[in-house]
Amino acid sequence: MPAVTLDHITKTYDKGKVQAVTDLSFSVEKGELFGLIGPDGAGKSTVFRILTTLLLADKGSATVAGLDVQKDFRKIRGCVGYMPGKFSLYQDLTVEENLRFFAALFGTTLEKNYALISDIYEQIKPFSNRRAGKLSGGMKQKLALCCALVHKPEVLFLDEPTTGVDAVSRKEFWDMLKRLKEEGITILVSTPYMDEADRCERIALIQEGRILSIDTPANIVKAYPEKLYAVKADSIHKLLLDIRLYPDALSCYSFGEYLHVSFRGQDKGPDLQQYLEQKGHGNVVIKETHATIEDSFIRSMGSAKNLPS
Amino acid sequence: MQQFLVFVRKEFHHVFRDKRTLLILFGLPVMQILLFGFALTTEIRNARILIVDDARDIASQQITQQVAASTYFSLEKNALTHDDLYKAFREGKIKCALIFPPHFNDDLLHFNKAQVQIIADASDPNTAKTLTNYLSAIIGDYQKRLNSTAVLPYRIEPELRMLYNPELNGSLNFIPGVIALVLMIVCTTLTSVSIVREKEMGTMEILLVSPFKPIYVILSKAVPYLALSLLNFILILLLSVYLLGVPIRGNIFLLFGESTLFIISCLSFGLLISGLTNSQQTAMLVSMMGMMLPTILFTGFLFPLENMPVPLQVISNIIPAKWYYIIVKAVMLKGMGFATIWKETLVLIGMTLFLLTISLKRFKIRLA
Amino acid sequence: MSEKAIVCKDLTKQFGDFIAVNKISFEVNTGEIYGFLGANGAGKTTAMRMLCGLSYPTSGEATVAGFNVSRQQESIKKNIGYMSQKFSLYENLTIKENIEFYGGIYGLTDRQLKDKQEELIGKLGLEKEVKKLVGELPLGWKQKLAFSVAILHQPKIVFLDEPTGGVDPVTRRQFWDLIYEASAKGITIFVTTHYMDEAEYCGRLSIMVDGRIDALDTPANLKKQFSAATMDEVFYALARGAKRSAD
Numbered sequence: 001m002p003a004v005t006l007d008h009i010t011k012t013y014d015k016g017k018v019q020a021v022t023d024l025s026f027s028v029e030k031g032e033l034f035g036l037i038g039p040d041g042a043g044k045s046t047v048f049r050i051l052t053t054l055l056l057a058d059k060g061s062a063t064v065a066g067l068d069v070q071k072d073f074r075k076i077r078g079c080v081g082y083m084p085g086k087f088s089l090y091q092d093l094t095v096e097e098n099l100r101f102f103a104a105l106f107g108t109t110l111e112k113n114y115a116l117i118s119d120i121y122e123q124i125k126p127f128s129n130r131r132a133g134k135l136s137g138g139m140k141q142k143l144a145l146c147c148a149l150v151h152k153p154e155v156l157f158l159d160e161p162t163t164g165v166d167a168v169s170r171k172e173f174w175d176m177l178k179r180l181k182e183e184g185i186t187i188l189v190s191t192p193y194m195d196e197a198d199r200c201e202r203i204a205l206i207q208e209g210r211i212l213s214i215d216t217p218a219n220i221v222k223a224y225p226e227k228l229y230a231v232k233a234d235s236i237h238k239l240l241l242d243i244r245l246y247p248d249a250l251s252c253y254s255f256g257e258y259l260h261v262s263f264r265g266q267d268k269g270p271d272l273q274q275y276l277e278q279k280g281h282g283n284v285v286i287k288e289t290h291a292t293i294e295d296s297f298i299r300s301m302g303s304a305k306n307l308p309s
Numbered sequence: 310m311q312q313f314l315v316f317v318r319k320e321f322h323h324v325f326r327d328k329r330t331l332l333i334l335f336g337l338p339v340m341q342i343l344l345f346g347f348a349l350t351t352e353i354r355n356a357r358i359l360i361v362d363d364a365r366d367i368a369s370q371q372i373t374q375q376v377a378a379s380t381y382f383s384l385e386k387n388a389l390t391h392d393d394l395y396k397a398f399r400e401g402k403i404k405c406a407l408i409f410p411p412h413f414n415d416d417l418l419h420f421n422k423a424q425v426q427i428i429a430d431a432s433d434p435n436t437a438k439t440l441t442n443y444l445s446a447i448i449g450d451y452q453k454r455l456n457s458t459a460v461l462p463y464r465i466e467p468e469l470r471m472l473y474n475p476e477l478n479g480s481l482n483f484i485p486g487v488i489a490l491v492l493m494i495v496c497t498t499l500t501s502v503s504i505v506r507e508k509e510m511g512t513m514e515i516l517l518v519s520p521f522k523p524i525y526v527i528l529s530k531a532v533p534y535l536a537l538s539l540l541n542f543i544l545i546l547l548l549s550v551y552l553l554g555v556p557i558r559g560n561i562f563l564l565f566g567e568s569t570l571f572i573i574s575c576l577s578f579g580l581l582i583s584g585l586t587n588s589q590q591t592a593m594l595v596s597m598m599g600m601m602l603p604t605i606l607f608t609g610f611l612f613p614l615e616n617m618p619v620p621l622q623v624i625s626n627i628i629p630a631k632w633y634y635i636i637v638k639a640v641m642l643k644g645m646g647f648a649t650i651w652k653e654t655l656v657l658i659g660m661t662l663f664l665l666t667i668s669l670k671r672f673k674i675r676l677a
Numbered sequence: 678m679s680e681k682a683i684v685c686k687d688l689t690k691q692f693g694d695f696i697a698v699n700k701i702s703f704e705v706n707t708g709e710i711y712g713f714l715g716a717n718g719a720g721k722t723t724a725m726r727m728l729c730g731l732s733y734p735t736s737g738e739a740t741v742a743g744f745n746v747s748r749q750q751e752s753i754k755k756n757i758g759y760m761s762q763k764f765s766l767y768e769n770l771t772i773k774e775n776i777e778f779y780g781g782i783y784g785l786t787d788r789q790l791k792d793k794q795e796e797l798i799g800k801l802g803l804e805k806e807v808k809k810l811v812g813e814l815p816l817g818w819k820q821k822l823a824f825s826v827a828i829l830h831q832p833k834i835v836f837l838d839e840p841t842g843g844v845d846p847v848t849r850r851q852f853w854d855l856i857y858e859a860s861a862k863g864i865t866i867f868v869t870t871h872y873m874d875e876a877e878y879c880g881r882l883s884i885m886v887d888g889r890i891d892a893l894d895t896p897a898n899l900k901k902q903f904s905a906a907t908m909d910e911v912f913y914a915l916a917r918g919a920k921r922s923a924d
Contacts, residue, residue: 040816040843052518054676078520088511105519137717147515163843166716167871167909168916192843195909207845236878237857253850256874256907257896298846315781319770326769 001066003155003186004028004051009060011046020046021209024060028188028202033181035200036190037293043209044190045085048159051188052082065154078106081153085160087140091133095124095143098132099150106151116183117146120176138169145176155186162191174199194294205297212300217293224291224299226250229269230258233281242279246272253298260295349612355383356440356615359397359406364413368423372451376407381443398430398472399643401635404615405429405440417455422464431471432642433482436613441469473642480553485637486610488545489630492568493575493604496538498596500579503530505592508583514676523674531576538572539565558644567640567650570657571633577664578629584671608634632657681740682707682834682865683728688737688746690723697723699888700737705881707833710856710866712875712882716916719885721869722838728867729836730754742833755783758827758864761838765823768812772803775811776826783830797825817848821855828859835859837868841875853878873909884912886919 005027011020021043028034036044049055051064053073062069064076089098096110099121103110114121124142127135132143141161148156158177162170174196177187181201189200197203198217205212205220213220233239236254243252243261248271250262261272269286276284324330358376362369377384385403397403408426410416416423427444429437448465455463474481504527507513516526542565549555557564582595605611607625614625625631632653639645639653647654683705690698698720705711715721726732728741730750738745744752766775773794780790798804801821811819820840828835837856841849853875860866868879876882876896883893892899892915896908905911 039845039848042845049676054514054517056675074520077518080518082515082518084511084514086511088515090512091510102515105516105521107520164717166718166916166919167912168716168919171913194846237861240854240857253847254853254874254878256877294846301845301847312782312784315778318781319767319774319778322770322774323767 001030002027003030003032004034004062004064004188006047006051006062007060009047009050009057009062011043011050011055011057019209021050024206024209024211026204026211026214028186030186031181031184033177033187033199033201034189035197035203036188036206037192037194037197037203037297038190038206039192041208042206044206045159046209047206048082048084048157048188048190052080052157053077079154081148081151081156083144083148083156083158083161085163087137087144089132089140089144089147092131094129094131095135096128098143099146102147103150108151110150113150113152116152116180117149119179120149121146137165138172141165141169141173142176145173149180149185153185155188156180158187158189160190160192162193162196170196194292194297197293203293205293205300207297207301212297220293220296221291224296226262227267228289228291228295229261229263229272230255230285230287230289231261231272231276232258232283232285233276234283235281239276239281242276242281243272246275251299251302255294258289260289344606347618349606349617353436353439353443353613353616354380356381356404356436357385357402358382358440358444359385359394359403361391361394361406361408363411364409366412366414368414368417368451369409372407372409372425372448375447375451376444379443379447381440394428398428399639399645400649401430401639403430404436405444407444417463417465421461422466424466424468426468426470428470428472431474431477431481432638433613434471434474434477434479435482437471437474438477441467441471476554478554480549480555481642482638483610484545484549484553484555485634485641486608488542488549488568488637489571489608489610489634490601490604491545492538492542492572493578493630494597494600495541496534496572496575497579497582497600498593499534499537500530500576501582501592501596502589503534504580504583505586505589508587509589517674517676523672524669527580527669527672531573531580534576535569535572538575539569542568542572555641557641559640560646563647564637564640567633567636567654567657570654570661571629574629574657574661574664577661577668580668581664581671584668584673603628604630607631610634627660629657629660632660680707681705682709683711683739683741683867685728685739686737688724688727688739689735690720690727690732691735696888698727698734701883701885701888701890703883703890703893705834705865705867707865708860708863709880710860710868710878712879713867713869713885714876714882714912715869715885716919719919720888721885724885725836725838725867725869729757729759756833758830758832758835759838760823760827760835760840762820762840762842763838765819766811766826769810771810772798772807772814772822775822776829779826780829785830793829797822797829801825817844817851820844821848821852824852824855824859828864831862832864834865834867837866839869839871841870841872849875873907873912876908876912884915886915891915 006024009024010022012018013020024047036047038044046055050057051062051069053069053076056070065079067076069076090101093101100110120142124139127139132140135143145161162173177189181187200217202214202216203220204214231239231243236259240252240254240259243249243259248264248268250264252259252261273284273286360373360376362373376382385397394406406428408428410424413423425448427441429441431437445467448467452463452465471477507516517523546557550557579596582592585595586592607628608630609625614622636650636653639650681704685704686702687700688698689696689700701724713721713725727734727746728739730746730753734747740746741753742756744756746753770778776794776797777790780793785793798807806814811822824840841852844852856866870876879896881893881895883890894902899911900906900908903911903914905914
């Protein structure tokens with residue numbers, strides 16, 4: 001029995017004018033760390049709100065912990081943990097007051113499940129008498145996670161928990177999630193950051209309300225159809241323009257230091273090198289590279305729209 | 310200069326695209342002119358007057374006719390006993406009374422002077438003053454007519470009696486109205502803003518996704534505001550009694566009971582308003598501004614309801630504050646008991662239950 | 678006329694006891710794409726405000742486009758463009774009205790406006806959306822539009838405050854295409870971002886930690902300096918020691 005299932009879920013806003021999610025189907029196994037990866041407006045929050053029974057889908061059905069989101073919403077509300085996008089805690093209550101409140105909300109106490117949150121809570125314990133509004137972004141995030149966990153939920157929904165938080169806290173947060181997974185809690189996380197995708201067991205790439213692909217991160221990048229090359233030269237911008245003019249280039253886009261390029265048909269590496277040197281580029285470097293989640297995402301988007309080529 | 314014009318143009322765009330601004334821009338002035346120009350007047354018309362005619366002679370009848378003919382007054386059926394008279398005052402059925410002693414005309418003919426008694430309900434001292442002035446004027450006119458053909462001057466001496474408020478203390482009329490207004494605005498605003506704040510901060514989402522039933526969320530917000538509002542009420546009472554000399558003539562527990570009922574109706578109003586918006590600012594505006602004007606106008610403490618055109622009087626019936634105002638006046642100033650105000654109490658109970666039911670039903674247990 | 682787009686020397690901003698920006702010094706060359714990085718709370722926004730002429734420095738000196746940030750703030754504002762993630766355009770005005778507004782503010786004539794408008798709309802492919810309110814456009818298009826409007830009056834420098842937050846990977850790159858184009862036309866780009874791969878697109882960059890600039894160089898040199906394979910690692914190495922974080 002999967003922990004979460006979605007079956008052809010469609011949701012529109014504004015009397016059908018805005019298509020939030022269209023025909024979404026996937027499932028999450030118990031104890032899995034599942035990532036919903038996509039930019040703003042992709043529909044991640046909508047999916048979470050439907051699963052936490054805060055919104056009713058227009059079409060389709062969904063279950064959480066084996067319960068139907070429409071009929072059994074009260075039961076679901078009692079057994080899930082939810083952290084919505086905006087660090088929704090009570091700013092004028094202290095850390096400890098917030099935690100005790102959320103424990104009481106779920107009919108339990110802070111002490112009962114302390115073992116579950118102790119790792120995380122120890123980090124903010126020195127501030128337990130500080131008002132939540134005066135915490136830094138990273139600490140608020142840890143507190144919100146504790147509040148969502150304090151009643152030992154079966155499924156944990158974290159909607160963009162790392163957005164707006166500094167890089168160090170982000171890394172720490174994912175370390176905490178990994179440890180939580182070992183407790184057997186099913187965790188669904190949404191994030192716009194492609195690099196965080198690798199830290200999930202399975203991910204779904206979502207864009208404009210549709211799923212582009214679902215699989216383990218490893219499988220998704222393995223499934224990248226073409227061979228990918230990393231190309232570098234002295235003048236990146238000129239390089240970009242010139243490669244786009246190269247007739248056999250299928251796709252070419254910036255990727256940090258390098259450009260990621262794929263070709264139509266056979267390996268055109270050496271040919272490209274010549275072409276570029278003829279155009280006057282210095283220090284041309286062309287090497288094979290592995291695709292990343294971001295590459296896969298871009299490619300999937302391109303299948304629907306024109307690639308920047 | 311050109312930059313300035315560019316800015317101005319942008320502001321015009323904003324104004325015309327925002328329906329709410331347009332409403333305030335055009336709707337509000339029109340409504341205000343209509344209300345303050347037509348509907349609201351401090352001029353008194355058709356005040357209910359009771360004439361107790363123990364004389365039943367020509368003089369009393371002529372004066373009675375004058376009163377009946379006047380647009381200021383509307384004649385109630387004649388009472389038979391003085392007990393009927395005071396009952397009518399207590400129940401608020403009449404605003405003033407004119408009493409002719411027996412042998413009124415005979416006294417005039419034989420002694421050249423006679424007395425009449427004018428009694429007015431001074432819980433609204435301004436109205437009482439105006440009405441007694443009107444009456445005195447009518448009597449004065451009659452007196453003049455007599456004197457125009459007389460050798461010796463006739464004198465009719467009106468004996469004035471102001472009921473419930475002999476010192477004509479203006480606060481008496483005002484305070485119950487202020488109590489109603491303050492409770493209404495504070496309770497409604499606090500409740501609606503508090504609930505909308507949860508929505509705005511996003512904590513409402515978390516509260517909903519919990520086993521905690523939504524009704525308890527509402528109750529948990531209502532309880533402190535109920536308690537605080539009662540405290541507020543006590544404060545206003547203390548100030549009124551000790552600072553302004555307003556009496557509490559009736560049963561204080563009854564007053565508390567009715568006030569609690571009224572506060573609950575205001576809290577339900579606040580709950581209803583909170584369902585309309587997701588912005589604290591809007592909630593506060595609607596609760597304070599939106600509720601303030603109708604409450605001030607239709608409670609009847611600034612502008613007597615009897616002086617308004619009938620459509621407005623009908624509207625006033627759906628404002629809970631109006632009923633509460635009648636109750637508070639009756640209990641505080643006239644010392645009335647439950648027997649007098651059971652009708653108004655029933656109306657208030659009905660309104661409260663109605664508001665509670667609707668607002669609870671409309672409370673969204675989902676986001677959309 | 679200074680050759681440098683921005684010159685900053687010991688620029689400091691203090692709020693009471695709290696030193697938000699602590700004696701930062703750097704220079705930006707004309708036409709450069711300069712990355713101004715730092716964790717939340719490091720002092721980036723405060724520094725940018727001073728450079729845009731929106732706030733007075735407590736001490737230190739800086740010139741932007743040759744104008745002094747303490748004494749010639751109005752001239753600075755006339756010569757720069759600004760765009761941030763939080764604010765770009767008026768949501769309840771149409772694309773056309775936004776262009777007319779901002780163009781008008783910066784003193785473009787009607788003729789110039791008309792030409793620029795056509796150019797902009799054509800380049801972004803927004804012909805069908807011209808009458809739409811900006812609020813109805815998807816996020817990525819809004820950001821690209823906002824950037825184009827920010828450089829409408831051809832400023833010498835454009836300040837971009839996390840312009841690509843939350844946007845999908847394809848649109849992000851299209852955005853940077855626009856940045857490259859602007860830079861090629863001679864506009865200096867001063868950009869802050871949280872995406873470390875975008876840090877690589879910059880010619881040079883600086884990283885702020887706790888109000889100071891703790892690193893300033895080309896991406897390649899920084900990676901060598903910190904023995905890191907990516908800018909992400911460089912950033913992590915610096916940010917880890919930070920005492921201030923977020924808010």
